[in-house]
Amino acid sequence: GENVEQHPSTLSVQEGDSAVIKCTYSDSASNYFPWYKQELGKRPQLIIDIRSNVGEKKDQRIAVTLNKTAKHFSLHITETQPEDSAVYFCAASMRGFQKLVFGTGTRLLVSP
Amino acid sequence: DTEVTQTPKHLVMGMTNKKSLKCEQHMGHRAMYWYKQKAKKPPELMFVYSYEKLSINESVPSRFSPECPNSSLLNLHLHALQPEDSALYLCASSQDEERTEAFFGQGTRLTVV
Numbered sequence: 483g484e485n486v487e488q489h490p491s492t493l494s495v496q497e498g499d500s501a502v503i504k505c506t507y508s509d510s511a512s513n514y515f516p517w518y519k520q521e522l523g524k525r526p527q528l529i530i531d532i533r534s535n536v537g538e539k540k541d542q543r544i545a546v547t548l549n550k551t552a553k554h555f556s557l558h559i560t561e562t563q564p565e566d567s568a569v570y571f572c573a574a575s576m577r578g579f580q581k582l583v584f585g586t587g588t589r590l591l592v593s594p
Numbered sequence: 595d596t597e598v599t600q601t602p603k604h605l606v607m608g609m610t611n612k613k614s615l616k617c618e619q620h621m622g623h624r625a626m627y628w629y630k631q632k633a634k635k636p637p638e639l640m641f642v643y644s645y646e647k648l649s650i651n652e653s654v655p656s657r658f659s660p661e662c663p664n665s666s667l668l669n670l671h672l673h674a675l676q677p678e679d680s681a682l683y684l685c686a687s688s689q690d691e692e693r694t695e696a697f698f699g700q701g702t703r704l705t706v707v
Binding site: 514516523524525526527528531569571575577578579580582584585586587589 | 625627634635636637639642644649650684686688690691692693694695696698699700701703
């Protein structure tokens with residue numbers, strides 16, 4: 483089955499810096515790659531996603547890139563703000579939400 | 595309305611108790627999910643209901659018993675739990691199990707004493 487690895491496990495940046503979180507997946511059949519943000523004690527929230535027919539997607543300060551050949555995808559956050567502090571999970575699926583496999587999570591801390 | 599509502603928000607139960615977690619959505623979604631999330635870990639899929647029928651059981655112990663009384667409601671019945679079952683239990687729904695857009699509820703923080 484699918485296996486998703488995520489790095490780093492923790493990431494500390496200064497406000498205004500950029501943050502990059504990387505994930506690799508094992509199953510070349512995976513075609514959907516979402517990123518979730520989870521603040522302490524709250525639900526995971528979808529912040530951006532990408533499908534295998536697209537190489538890059540951007541939404542304001544957040545972007546995701548996908549390299550199908552290498553089987554890895556990355557989350558890029560620019561101009562980080564303290565409210566970006568949270569745990570971020572990547573995920574991969576070959577068949578809808580029911581087959582979503584999550585990465586292990588990255589705790590991002592943005593210091594003012 | 596894009597809300598998935600879970601009750602209760604917090605629950606403390608003894609190992610001999612029987613309790614139920616509830617999840618409700620009114621988006622017309624026909625797939626509903628239960629996840630378990632331990633601290634500092636990703637959510638782990640427990641059950642999937644599709645059109646009110648159980649379609650996936652990820653080898654969950656029988657002390658967890660899911661129920662889908664209708665297309666808007668999903669319950670998780672708990673009995674004889676262990677302290678290691680303490681976790682955040684998340685419900686989610688999607689239009690159907692093949693779709694990728696899904697919404698999580700706020701979760702129930704369960705503590706087994």
